[in-house]
Amino acid sequence: MHHTPHVRELTDDDATAAWHLGRTAFGSDPQPPPPPTTTPGTTRYGAFDHTGRLIGKAVDLHHDQWWDGHTVAAADIASVAVTPEARGRGVARALLTTLLRGAHDRGAAISALFPTVAAPYRACGWETAGTLRTVDLPTALLTRHQPSPHLTVRPGTPADLTAVDELHTHTTRHRRGLLARTGPLHEHHRARHTTGNTLPYDGLTLVEHHGHLIGYAGWNRRDGYGDQGTLTIEDLTATTADAARELVGILASWHSVAPTLRLTLLPGDPLTPHLPVEKAREHAQDTWMHRPVDVTRAIRDRGWPAHLHGTTTFTLDDPLADWNTGTWHLEITNGNADLRRTTAPADLHLTVRGFALLYTGTATARTIAQAGLLHHPAGTDPAPLDLLAAGGPAQLGDYF
């Protein structure tokens, strides 16, 4: 017989037990637990058995994601773990149910996570929507480039991190799903470096034009200078083709000591058209999943392409977040969208996982119907629901 776990926010008193649960689940090196600290912009949940023992945990990261020029409040999820003896008894489901309600209460609209196993999250309404690819490129194949006389290249310092974040914002705000560098959690991580006068990586290369930052690469250097030598790009962007070429030229100059350049590749990144992507070898693939926390906010708070106009009516079934369940009328016009409850009949019956696939531009209404995530009477055309997918595919560029 097993009892329904009690789920509540973790306190500093639970920190050691939560740290041990995470360490054993994810196999990190044994080391003394860090002193309890509260991280701004996070809500930590714990599940307890009837004796008061911690048997599971999950963390809600208060991120913002860029969606077509607007930030959308996200409850991104990390560090989900259940003690081995309590697995398969609904502990993760109880944690995720409470986390979703808490995220809804604090104003979150959407949620993303990187699963080690998709099934428990599917059972709770998330669906796989994309993959973050980290690839290895032979550094020697990058185009060598003569330094441009009109550009200045210099090493960055912690004092440059604000300008780095501003440039990152400039290049990500009109895309979809990418994490915004705003909010208490981001500021907490940045403050550790600005007050400690350290960079978050080994080196930062800046490209400037008349004193304005137009491109940068933050990198880590590992594994010696032989065949294994690697330069890993942790953060990178460019706002002009000149800046991208200049960065590629500098990265190419590492070829004698770092034969491998490791970086995440996202379609649409400014450097991708300047890289020998056909020679990329997979280093890691991290699939991510998505889910609405609150469908009205998810629709209203993001931007939509200005050319988009249309309406559609559908029912949505969300067993874990009943505030999303019902019949909805969607209207998109002039870059704005509105979702309202309606009493009008609807032939299109959408599951919450189907909603996630449309919202992230991952699939069309017809394909989610074929996957069993949208139901409609024979002869009904599901295509009007493609309005929800019309923003185009979402991406995640940061692992969490």
Ligand SMILES: CC(C)(COP(=O)(O)OP(=O)(O)OC[C@H]1O[C@@H](n2cnc3c(N)ncnc32)[C@H](O)[C@@H]1OP(=O)(O)O)[C@@H](O)C(=O)NCCC(=O)NCCS
């Ligand atoms: C993955 C993990 C968190 C799941 O926790 P849990 O308490 O066992 O999950 P639940 O019992 O609440 O299961 C919820 C649903 O997911 C399914 N599920 C759970 N674990 C599963 C697995 N490994 N494979 C397939 N389905 C699984 C259950 O069948 C259930 O589905 P249902 O509600 O349709 O019956 C737990 O196994 C764990 O801690 N694993 C090691 C650490 C880890 O992988 N964490 C995830 C990081 S993203």
